Amino acid sequence: xxxxxxxxxxxxxxxxxxxxxxxxxxxxxxxxxxxxxxxxxxxxxxxxxxxxxxxxxxxxxxxxxxxxxxxxxxxxxxxxxxxxxxxxxxxxxxxxxxxxxxxxxxxxxxxxxxxxxxxxxxxxxxxxxxxxxxxxxxxxxxxxxxxxxxxxxxxxxxxxxxxxxxxxxxxxxxxxxxxxxxxxxxxxxxxxxxxxxxxxxxxxxxxxxxxxxxxxxxxxxxxxxxxxxxxxxxxxxxxxxxxxxxxxxxxxxxxxxxxxxxxxxxxxxxxxxxxxxxxxxxxxxxxxxxxxxxxxxxxxxxxxxxxxxxxxxxxxxxxxxxxxxxxxxxxxxxxxxxxxxxxxxxxxxxxxxxxxxxxxxxxxxxxxxxxxxxxxxxxxxxxxxxxxxxxxxxxxxxxxxxxxxxxxxxxxxxxxxxxxxxxxxxxxxxxxxxxxxxxxxxxxxxxxxxxxxxxxxxxxxxxxxxxxxxxxxxxxxxxxxxxxxxxxxxxxxxxxxxxxxxxxxxxxxxxxxxxxxxxxxxxxxxxxxxxxxxxxxxxxxxxxxxxxxxxxxxxxxxxxxxxxxxxxxxxxxxxxxxxxxxxxxxxxxxxxxxxxxxxxxxxxxxxxxxxxxxxxxxxxxxxxxxxxxxxxxxxxxxxxxxxxxxxxxxxxxxxxxxxxxxxxxxxxxxxxxxxxxx
Amino acid sequence: xxxxxxxxxxxxxxxxxxxxxxxxxxxxxxxxxxxxxxxxxxxxxxxxxxxxxxxxxxxxxxxxxxxxxxxxxxxxxxxxxx
Numbered sequence: 200x201x202x203x204x205x206x207x208x209x210x211x212x213x214x215x216x217x218x219x220x221x222x223x224x225x226x227x228x229x230x231x232x233x234x235x236x237x238x239x240x241x242x243x244x245x246x247x248x249x250x251x252x253x254x255x256x257x258x259x260x261x262x263x264x265x266x267x268x269x270x271x272x273x274x275x276x277x278x279x280x281x282x283x284x285x286x287x288x289x290x291x292x293x294x295x296x297x298x299x300x301x302x303x304x305x306x307x308x309x310x311x312x313x314x315x316x317x318x319x320x321x322x323x324x325x326x327x328x329x330x331x332x333x334x335x336x337x338x339x340x341x342x343x344x345x346x347x348x349x350x351x352x353x354x355x356x357x358x359x360x361x362x363x364x365x366x367x368x369x370x371x372x373x374x375x376x377x378x379x380x381x382x383x384x385x386x387x388x389x390x391x392x393x394x395x396x397x398x399x400x401x402x403x404x405x406x407x408x409x410x411x412x413x414x415x416x417x418x419x420x421x422x423x424x425x426x427x428x429x430x431x432x433x434x435x436x437x438x439x440x441x442x443x444x445x446x447x448x449x450x451x452x453x454x455x456x457x458x459x460x461x462x463x464x465x466x467x468x469x470x471x472x473x474x475x476x477x478x479x480x481x482x483x484x485x486x487x488x489x490x491x492x493x494x495x496x497x498x499x500x501x502x503x504x505x506x507x508x509x510x511x512x513x514x515x516x517x518x519x520x521x522x523x524x525x526x527x528x529x530x531x532x533x534x535x536x537x538x539x540x541x542x543x544x545x546x547x548x549x550x551x552x553x554x555x556x557x558x559x560x561x562x563x564x565x566x567x568x569x570x571x572x573x574x575x576x577x578x579x580x581x582x583x584x585x586x587x588x589x590x591x592x593x594x595x596x597x598x599x600x601x602x603x604x605x606x607x608x609x610x611x612x613x614x615x616x617x618x619x620x621x622x623x624x625x626x627x628x629x630x631x632x633x634x635x636x637x638x639x640x641x642x643x644x645x646x647x648x649x650x651x652x653x654x655x656x657x658x659x660x661x662x663x664x665x666x667x668x669x670x671x672x673x674x675x676x677x678x679x680x681x682x683x684x685x686x687x688x689x690x691x692x693x694x695x696x697x698x699x700x701x702x703x704x705x706x707x708x709x710x711x712x713x714x715x716x717x718x719x720x721x722x723x724x725x726x727x728x729x730x731x732x733x734x735x736x737x738x739x740x741x742x743x744x745x746x747x748x749x750x751x752x753x754x755x756x757x758x759x760x761x762x763x764x765x766x767x768x769x770x771x772x773x774x775x776x777x778x779x780x781x782x783x784x785x786x787x788x789x790x791x792x793x794x795x796x797x798x799x800x801x802x803x804x805x806x807x808x809x810x811x812x813x814x815x816x817x818x819x820x821x822x823x824x825x826x827x828x829x830x831x832x833x834x835x836x837x838x839x840x841x842x843x844x845x846x847x848x849x850x851x852x853x854x855x856x857x858x859x860x861x862x863x864x865x866x867x868x869x870x871x872x873x874x875x876x877x
Numbered sequence: 878x879x880x881x882x883x884x885x886x887x888x889x890x891x892x893x894x895x896x897x898x899x900x901x902x903x904x905x906x907x908x909x910x911x912x913x914x915x916x917x918x919x920x921x922x923x924x925x926x927x928x929x930x931x932x933x934x935x936x937x938x939x940x941x942x943x944x945x946x947x948x949x950x951x952x953x954x955x956x957x958x959x
Contacts, residue, residue, distance in 0.1 A: 278913040282906065311938040312915045342939075427905050459901060462912035463919070466938075488941065489925070496943075498928050593943045597931045605945065606932070699907050700932055700945035701914065 220379065221269045223293060225320060226304030227313050228275035229586070229705035231332045233257075234362040234714040235304060235371075236272040246721055249274075249288050253627060253843050263372060266379060271298065279319040280423075281430035283630055293325055295414045300378060302371075304330045307337035307344040307359075308706050310477060311469055318465040321355065321387045322419065328374060328383075329357045335364070336708045339487050341480025349476040354387045363711040390468035392422075396457050399450060400425060406447050410438050425457040488586075488706045495587065496704070501594035508587070509613070512578045516617070516648070520571035527567040535559055549746060557742030560793065562735050568618070568789075569723065571648045575617030576722045577715075584710030589702055596700060602685030603693055605700040608638040612681075615645030619836040620726060623843050631698035637688060639840060640853050643832035644681035644860075646674055649788035653827050656792050660812040661820035669821075677828045684860060736834075741786045745797075753798075757782070770866040771826055772819040772873065781823070781830060788833050818872035822865045829861035885956065887949040888933065890924040896954035898922055903951035914942060916952060 226232035236244070240259025249256045257272035273292060274285035281287050293301055303320050305313035320327050331346050350357040356374055360367030377383045392400060403421040411420045412434065423431040424447070432451075436444055451457075480486065494500045536555045543551045582588050588610055596606035611625030622642040629635040646654075654673055658666035744757040761768075761779035768778035780794040799810045811820075831854045832840065841850045890896055898920050901908045915938035916922070925941055926934040932945045 277910075280909055280913065282910060282913075309938075309940050312940045315913060315915070340939075427909065455905070458905070458909055459912050459917070462909075463917040466915065466917050466920070492925070492934070492941070496926055496934060498931060589943070593932060593934070596943075596945075606943070699903075699910065699948045700943070701910055701948060702943045703914070704934060704941040704943055706941075 218265070219267045219269060220300070220375075221271065221296075221298045222300045222302055222375075223271045223273050223296075223298040223325075224302050224304060225273045225289060225293070225316060226275060227277050227306075227316050229703060230275070230304045230306045230309075230313055231362045231711075232275060232304040233272065233718070234711045235330060235332070235360070236270060237711075237714040237717045238362060238365055238368055239268075239371075240270055242717070242720075246725065252284050252288060253845070254284055254288055255627070264376060264379070268375065276316065278316060280426060281428050287430055293320070293323055294416075294419075298325060300328060300375075301325050302328050302330055304332050306333040306706075307331050308333050308340050308342055310337075310342075310344060310473055311466070314469045314473070315465060317353070318390050318468055321353070322389055322422075324416065326378070326383075326385055327355050327387065328378070329353070329355055330362075330367075330371060331357050331359045332362050333706075333708065334359055335361045336706050339708075340706060341484050341486055343478040344473075345476045349473065352388070352472040352476060355385055356383050363709055363714075365711070365713075388472075390465045392464055393460055396425065396454065396460055399454055399457070403447055403450060406443050407435060407439065410435065410443075412438065422461070424451060425454065426461050427451070427455070427458045486706075488704075491707055492590070492704070495590040496593055498594070501590065505591050505594055508582065508591075512575070513616070515578060516571055516574045520574045520648075521652075523570040524567045527570070532559060532563045532567065535563065552746055553739070553742060556746075557738050558735065560738070560742075562738055566727070568649060569727070572618050572621075572726060573719060573723050575614070575648075576621070576719050579614055579617075580715055580718050580722075581710065584715055586705040586707045589704045592702060593704065598682075601682060602637070602641070603689030604634055604638060604685070605698070607700075607702060608634060608641075611638060612642060612645055615642050615647060616651075617648055618726065619643050619645065619647050619832060620839050621722065623836060623839045626843065633693050634698055636844065636849060637685065637693055639844060639849070640688060640856060641681055641685050643836055643840075643853065643857060644677060644684060644829065646677050646828050647788065649833070650828055652789050653784075653791050654824050656808075657811070657820065657824055660808040661815075661817045673824055673828060676825070680829060680860065680864060684856070688856075738786060741783055741790075745783075767862060770869070771822045771862065772816075772869040773823060773826070777815075777819070777823050781826060784827060784833070785831060786834055788827070791827055816873070816877060818869055818875075818877040821872050821877065822869035825868045826861045826865035829857060829864060831857045831861070885954050887922070887924075887935065887944075887952040887954055888927070888946050890922075890927060890954065892924055892927050894956075895921055895923045896956045898952060899955045900953045901951060902953060903948065907948060907951060911948075911952065915940060922952075922954060 224232055224236055236257060236259065240261050243261060244257060244259030247256050248254065254274050259270050259272075261268055261270070271292065273289040276283070276286045276289050279286055279290040292298070301320055301323075303317050305317060317327070317329060331344060331349070334344070337344060346357045346359040358367060358370045358374055360371065374383065400421050403424055404417060407421060407424075408417060411417050415431070415434075420431055420435065424435065435447070439447070495504055536559050539554050539559060540551060543554060582591070591613075592606035592609050594606075595609035599605050599608050607629050608626070610628060611622045614625045615622030619642055622645060623639055626635050626638045626642065629638055651674070654670050658670045658673075662669045741757070744760070745755045747756060749755065757779055758775065760782065761775040764782075765775045765778055768774065768781075773781065776795070776798045779798065780791045783794040784791040795811065796807055799807055799814075815823075831837075837850060837854065840853055841847060844850060884899065885896065898916060898918050900918055901911055901916065903911065920937060923936040924933065925936050932943050933949055934941055934943050936942075
């Protein structure tokens, strides 16, 4: 059977007699695929990584009419070529794991473009069903799509849906029933390939016959070769006898234009199929997206809007999040510590200290930042869901160019103001590896909420009424440092290498609340899991260092380390206490305050702030704040840097980079400040 | 009817103008990415925003796509003038 010259005449076998059904959800980005996944699986889902990849894998299960349906959310991809790890994962899953059914999610408002993935899925043997989503967004932009006509044209079942309003789920489940009962009809009409390329393809078909790894259909492999697919190229090159391969390679070189011709052919197939089904907006009718984009993507207006949105996000985070954090600290952590102390009254002192200072003090302190992070996630998720984030990336593109990055890198960096951990994980949106590494290296330079808290706490000790101004100045200063480091790194290591900036600006739409809440829940959970495990470990290590050998901080290993590195501290005007405070900030940034509290807390009749301001000059204070802002990433961030780069080398580069920059800049600031007589 | 064809690159279009894509002149990777997104020869492309600097926004096959000026120079377009 030739997949490309004729439609499959037979009705594909469908239906399953087994009790467990596996269904893969495929779709391009911004099609509402995750919302559909969340609607079907609810909380019964598992988020992990695809084996060996830093690409998120979402799986879930639900019961339907006595069947257990296992749903796999494939990564959002524009096509099934091998341009990105996501695309390779998606196609290899379908070809190798052979799900019972693939459900492709397309958007009624972007029908032509979103059917491109369908044009690739439809030639695979796995039965295909289409969800025609975002009917409401289409209407908002002036389109109507007739699902029945489209279904007749393409020849696979099509279910209309508005996933954001949970409308159409019933219809989708009905189709699942019909699929299980083998009542669904599939007579897909396949995309054509032009006659001259068809001939070339047949020649390649013969040459690779018998050599293609079993899970790749021969027809599909030859098509991918013609398209210039790097993965299939390498695989076949390694399995074919040299002579045969050289013949194929010659043919491919002569037909380098085939890739473009095949893509055009697929779009022609799409145009034919949708012609009767789609009603376009009248000429001159301007949709909601274009009206909003006149402001949101304007070079000046867009920046103003972005600044207002970022300001609001900060304001929300700190007016709602900070009081909750303080409340958790005083109303939960402190009583919890007291409770633990009374429960452990008979235990040895070091056990009490381990639980109260080490575990509750260390892990607890990080957990109290969760409200701030949740609000940040919520704001970020909302902006992403309505489709705004791509506009933010667009207006920031010019600035990101200075660092050899493009607009997409702005999004994870912004997330860094909440916490650097999700910022590093957020770099997954960047396609090119050098740009991604550079963004990861820069992410810890973004002052996270924990460091902002340290600054907000310490600045008043030295600068009284000017504290607010100084704090903002320091935040801006650390962003300037970020840009300088970015520019330098780009010039030296990345040689100004630039990757193509091509980014879809999705249509604005109202997101689904339930799905948005689920996303916040997942992200918070994953933050807790990442932060919880590593921080628990680090808390215990730092506690042990501060407790042993003598049970006294001033003679502890930590103090010894502090004394050992004190000469370096002196460049920045820091004594061993401030140096130790800085070192403990590695565990969690806000520990700097806790450590100072412990170090100064014992001999005082004044509060901590007064003691500090009497002990140190403003120049020392300034230098300490600068080095705290720029110091090596916290333990949790280091752990995700290792996870995301998959390399200890890059992790160490990042730590060393920040160590050098922080000490260098703080020494400079100290020299200048004390020169000015501060 | 006198008709002449003028060859431009995409960055030469002003906001609000339309043209037909005549060829992609990027490397293999860029061409693959562009054609996947619907930039194929013959398709009508509409310049949504071109401010003369920074990335441009075009509408192709009902999708708005931001694209860097460097990349846009690899997309050749023709304007039909009657």
